[in-house]
Amino acid sequence: MIDAVPVPVPVVAPVKDAPAAQADASFTEITARRRGRLRRYLFQQPRAMDVLVVLCYLLLVAPTAVESAGDGVWQVAALLGATAVALFFRRHHPVPVVAAVAALELAVTLLHPWGSNVSAGLWFSLYSVAVTRSRPFALASLALATAPLALVYFSMAVGPLDGRLPDAAMRTEENFQLITSIAAGVGIALSNVIAAGIGISVRQRREHEQEIAAWAARSAQLGSVNERNRIAREMHDVVAHSLTVMISLSDGAAVVVKKDPARAAEVLGALSRTGRTALADMRRVLGVLRDDAADGRAPREPLVAGDNLAKLLEGFRTAGLPLHYTHTGPSLPEDAAFQLTVYRIVQESLTNVLRYGRALSRVDVGIVRDGSTVAIDVLDDGKGTVDAGDFGDGPPGMTESLGSGQGLAGMRERARIYAGTVKAGPTLDGGWRVHAVLNYNGDKGNK
Numbered sequence: 001m002i003d004a005v006p007v008p009v010p011v012v013a014p015v016k017d018a019p020a021a022q023a024d025a026s027f028t029e030i031t032a033r034r035r036g037r038l039r040r041y042l043f044q045q046p047r048a049m050d051v052l053v054v055l056c057y058l059l060l061v062a063p064t065a066v067e068s069a070g071d072g073v074w075q076v077a078a079l080l081g082a083t084a085v086a087l088f089f090r091r092h093h094p095v096p097v098v099a100a101v102a103a104l105e106l107a108v109t110l111l112h113p114w115g116s117n118v119s120a121g122l123w124f125s126l127y128s129v130a131v132t133r134s135r136p137f138a139l140a141s142l143a144l145a146t147a148p149l150a151l152v153y154f155s156m157a158v159g160p161l162d163g164r165l166p167d168a169a170m171r172t173e174e175n176f177q178l179i180t181s182i183a184a185g186v187g188i189a190l191s192n193v194i195a196a197g198i199g200i201s202v203r204q205r206r207e208h209e210q211e212i213a214a215w216a217a218r219s220a221q222l223g224s225v226n227e228r229n230r231i232a233r234e235m236h237d238v239v240a241h242s243l244t245v246m247i248s249l250s251d252g253a254a255v256v257v258k259k260d261p262a263r264a265a266e267v268l269g270a271l272s273r274t275g276r277t278a279l280a281d282m283r284r285v286l287g288v289l290r291d292d293a294a295d296g297r298a299p300r301e302p303l304v305a306g307d308n309l310a311k312l313l314e315g316f317r318t319a320g321l322p323l324h325y326t327h328t329g330p331s332l333p334e335d336a337a338f339q340l341t342v343y344r345i346v347q348e349s350l351t352n353v354l355r356y357g358r359a360l361s362r363v364d365v366g367i368v369r370d371g372s373t374v375a376i377d378v379l380d381d382g383k384g385t386v387d388a389g390d391f392g393d394g395p396p397g398m399t400e401s402l403g404s405g406q407g408l409a410g411m412r413e414r415a416r417i418y419a420g421t422v423k424a425g426p427t428l429d430g431g432w433r434v435h436a437v438l439n440y441n442g443d444k445g446n447k
Contacts, residue, residue, distance in 0.1 A: 130199025
C-alpha cells in the first residue's frame, strides 16, 4: 500500500544560495538511496504504482468475483470492477475516491456479504486520504467509511441471513451466526484502522523528512551568509589597509623623490611589498571560492600573526606613523585564527589612524597577555576626522568623513568570537584610543 502520494507541507522560504541548494539536493539523494531500487522506481513512476495498486486489489477480490458470478450475481463483479477503476484516481482525488469506494463496497457487501476481502478497496483509498490529509480528517474519513460496513455485519449478528452463511452445514451450531458476523465486522474495522494508520505514519515520516531538508537548507544558507560576511570582512581589512598604506607611501615618494632619491626608492620598495602582500592576502581570502588554483589548491589557511605583525608595524612606520610597540606577558597563543584576530584588530586600528589622524606625534600599540586574556590598545595623539559610519556622530570637535562603517563593526565581530569586546573613543588630549579584550581558552596561558 505504500506509494508515492505527495505530501502537502508548510511552505518553506526558497533558498537562493548555491550551498543551500546543494545541501537540499544531497538530502534528497540520501532519501532516495534509503528507499531502495524498487521503491525508488515506484516513487519516480507514480502511474506504475497506481497500476500496481489496482492489480493488487483485483487479485484480492478475484475469488469474490468468481464466486458471485458462479451464483449468477453478476452485479458484484461489476461493482468490484468499478471500485478498481475508482482506485486508479485515488492519488489526485483521494476524498471523492474513498467516498465512492465506501458506497460500492457497501453495495457489494449487501449483495454478497461473505466474499473474501470485501473491504480491500477501502484499505488503499483510506491510505491515500491519510497520506494527503491531516490526521483529524483521516480519522474522520476512517470512521465514516468503516461504520456502514461494520453496522451491516453487526446487524447480521442478530438478524436473519436467508441462507447466506459461508457454510450451510454449520448453521446449526450454537451462536455461529453471532460469532461470524461480529468477527467479520471487527476484522473490517481493524483492517481499515491499520491501513489509515500506515498512511498517517508515512505522512509523518515525509513531513519529518521535509523538515530536516528545510533545516539543512537553512543551515547551509546560514553557513553561506557567515562565509560571505567573513570574506567581506577580510576583504575590507585587506583593501582598506593596503590602499591606505599604498596611498600614503606614494604621496611620500612623490614628496622626497627630488630631495632624497634613496629614500624615495626605499618608499617605492615598501609600496611594492605592500601591494604584493595585499594580493597574496586577497588570494588567501578568495581561495575558498575556487577549486582550480594554478597549483591545484588555492591557499586557504589563516594568516598567522608572528613575524607578520612585526612586518605590519614596520609597514606603517614606513608609511609615516610614529609607532611605538610594546608586548607584555607571554607570547600570543599558537592559534592561527586567534593570531589573525589580533592582527586584524591592530591593522584596522592603525589604518584608521593613518586615514584620519592629523598632526600625529606618537602612536602607541600595546598587547598585554594575562593568562587567557589578551588586551590590545592602540592610542594616538592626533586630531583628525572620524569615520562617522564607525563612531556615530563622532567626538565633539571632530568633523565627519565618508566611511563604510565596517571597520569598528568588523573588529567587534572578530572579538565576539573570543568572548571579547572592542571599545573606541576620544581621549582627553584629543587623540583616539581603541581598546580590545579577547579571551582565549585554548591553553593555560603559560607559554
